Amino acid sequence: MIYLIFDIFLYLYFATVVVAAVTATMYRRSLQYPLNWLWIYLWLNVLVELLVYALRYFKISFFWSYNAFGPIEYFFISWLYLHYYKSSLEKNIIKILFILYTLFVIYYMIYLNGFNEFHVVFVVRSMLMATLSLYFFLKIYRSDEILEINRSPLFWLSIGLFLFCTGSIFTMGLGTSIMRFNSQLGYLVNMLNPILNIYLYIMFIVSFSCSRQNPGFY
Amino acid sequence: MQPTESRILLIITLGTLLLITSSIFIVVFLFYFRRKQLINKQEKASLQTQFNQEILKSQIEVQNTTLQQIGQELHDNIGQLLSVAKINLNILEGTKQEEENHEYIKQTNEIIGQSIQDLRSLTKSLDGDFVQQFGLQESMTHELQRIRKTKKFETEITLTGEPYTLGYEREIILFRIFQEFLNNSLKHSEAKNIIVKLNYGLTHFNLALSDDGKGFDYEKVTTHNLLSSGAGLRNMARRCELIGAKCSLESLVGKGTFLGIEVPTRKSLNT
Secondary structure: OHHHHHHHHHHHHHHHHHHHHHHHHHHOOOOOOOHHHHHHHHHHHHHHHHHHHHHHHOOOOOHHHHHHHHHHHHHHHHHHHHHHOOOHHHHHHHHHHHHHHHHHHHHHHHHOOOOOOOHHHHHHHHHHHHHHHHHHHHHHHHOOOOOOHHHOHHHHHHHHHHHHHHHHHHHHHHHHHHHHHOHHHHHHHHOHHHHHHHHHHHHHHHHHHHHHHOOOOO | OOHHHHHHHHHHHHHHHHHHHHHHHHHHHHHHHHHHHHHHHHHHHHHHHHHHHHHHHHHHHHHHHHHHHHHHHHHHHHHHHHHHHHHHHHHHHHOOOOHHHHHHHHHHHHHHHHHHHHHHHHHHHHOOHHHHHHHHHHHHHHHHHHHHHOOOOEEEEEEEOOOOOOOHHHHHHHHHHHHHHHHHHHHHHOOOEEEEEEEEOOOEEEEEEEEOOOOOOHHHHHHOOOOOOOHHHHHHHHHHHHOOOEEEEEEOOOOOEEEEEEEEOHHHHHO
16 A cells, blocks of 8 residues: 555656646746756656666666766756856855765765665755755845745745755655664655655746746846 | 664654754745845835935925026026116106107106016025025915916915914925916916915914816826826925825816815924
């Protein structure tokens, strides 16, 4: 029963990613830069999921695909924030963090069993993306500018990313530890993963809708 | 409890706390963020109002200065020339002339004399210091007298209550609004009678201006696309806002025009 529910959530998650990718593609001409490039990231996501499904079907290790996709995902998300921040210091920090993370992933995959595990890479990426979104919240809170949150795509993306990343730190980090002691309980905790993903990609769709309402604002 | 179980429990507790904390953080952040945005919006609106008021004040100051300069020029240049012309005519009047010529010289002398009087009167109405020196009621009376002299209009000014001063800033603005109203009545309304009522109440000062002219379609004038159309009316409303007064204008085609201004006194502002 648990496995059935888990499968249902997985299919729902995949459907949400596809809907988000289709939405991004349909609206890409009316979306502001760099939102109009997110369709590439979303379709790559779909491809990665299809690849993982195929590898699982043939009982081949698939964690390396998630690890390899990690830096690409981080690149797209940090690119959004890079465009938002005006200060050169902030931009440089984002660029440096991306380079460091990519090097870490390569090192992990080659030297630290990265082909058979991916939760460490995932947790590190989640921490970085949670930090980016937290910093964004701090910036908009401190700013004197009037921000219509109903029309701010990056705001809704940040809400999605923050909750997704903090949840993933639990499911991927702590949940994997539970798996060692109690595999069923670990499986239950891992069920949160697709739920968090569904939530994240719904926020993507919401952010695309916001951008269309007010194309002059990023 | 087995160490493994306690570890699992600890991990689950930590994870749950993490998720709950994140969710609460988002809710609390949204609450405080909306509150801050509201404060920012109010501050921005207040700054905008202040800015508009400063712009309007500057415009009024520039206008007052310009009018004063024009008044001064009229008095110094035209006034002087007319005075010299009058002196020459006085001299000419004293010389031996034919009866017919003497009559023309006398008439011209009277006209010049009248022009000098009218010019002096006009200079006073352009000069804002006149309001400061003699007060609002006196300035309005003087202006209405000037219009009555043209014999094209009948004017009436009534006063109720014990007069008090509203302060130079407010009185000069009220005077300029009054002049704008008169200007419109003289140029456009084809009115025969202009009535001014001043009511010095305890909490409010009321100024009522009315004419029996042809009136106008108020809605049409203020929503017209032409830049100049309705500008005088909008100016009046903005000036009223500047001194914290309430302004109401009523006009119907064929029914004349009425302008009512209610200015709170300093006492009512302080309570």
